[in-house]
């Protein structure tokens with residue numbers, strides 16, 4: 271068995287390649303890192319890597335993480351600037367015994383010492399969007415709502431699982447703001463003996479429920495990945511609404527150690543991509559909650575065309 275699941279349609283191209291690699295017995299570690307790198311390198315995704323939107327000081331600060339489900343090793347970077355592939359730095363940090371999670375200048379120093387590729391991550395297009403937004407918000411800055419993290423959970427033929435994330439976080443965030451994506455248990459978690467999960471949405475709210483760990487915990491208790499995703503997302507959404515009147519965006523994908531998968535969301539039209547040994551063609555699905563159940567449908571051609579026009583076009 272092998273399988274890979276990823277947040278958002280932007281992972282489609284990566285997962286087409288990833289599926290082929292996993293079928294040839296490439297490890298989950300190599301597959302996930304190259305799949306996320308592909309998303310990081312694509313200049314038109316406004317929320318990950320090169321082309322990611324800047325913070326309120328017009329600087330692109332990136333968060334990323336990597337977790338090995340066999341050893342439970344975790345590596346992460348927060349608020350790193352001017353490096354092309356934060357996921358690779360996170361993977362490298364996961365091999366250290368201590369100092370696994372580095373932020374800001376410390377993360378950059380580590381990346382530089384280990385020869386990772388430097389790159390100015392602010393594109394002309396992102397600069398233009400920033401300037402436009404500054405005009406719109408000349409009095410009051412507020413975070414952009416269209417932030418999307420790439421997060422993946424992968425199972426290889428050898429039974430090893432890996433999870434990783436990469437994001438530029440919220441557009442117009444405060445300098446130094448770190449979201450859930452590099453935080454173990456919130457933005458991601460994986461245990462090869464159980465399964466893994468990864469989240470996207472409003473980091474500040476995802477962290478209130480340690481959402482990814484909660485899902486893996488529920489799978490360990492015997493829930494299917496779909497049941498675990500539903501329970502974790504709907505309960506956190508309800509709790510946040512009851513206690514704080516509103517809940518931010520919460521979307522998750524998960525995969526069990528047997529390749530079964532699940533997804534839950536509290537937003538409209540959350541997209542994600544899956545490829546497994548049973549169904550090897552990387553497929554984009556669109557998920558919507560209906561009461562306490564999820565309706566998950568294969569994305570139509572028309573849906574995909576309009577998604578990609580919106581995400582990677584000139585707007």
Ligand code: ASP
Pocket residue numbers: 416417418419437438439440448449450451469470471472473474476
């Ligand atoms: N969770 C990310 C953050 O808060 C953003 C996202 O996934 O859309 O930084």
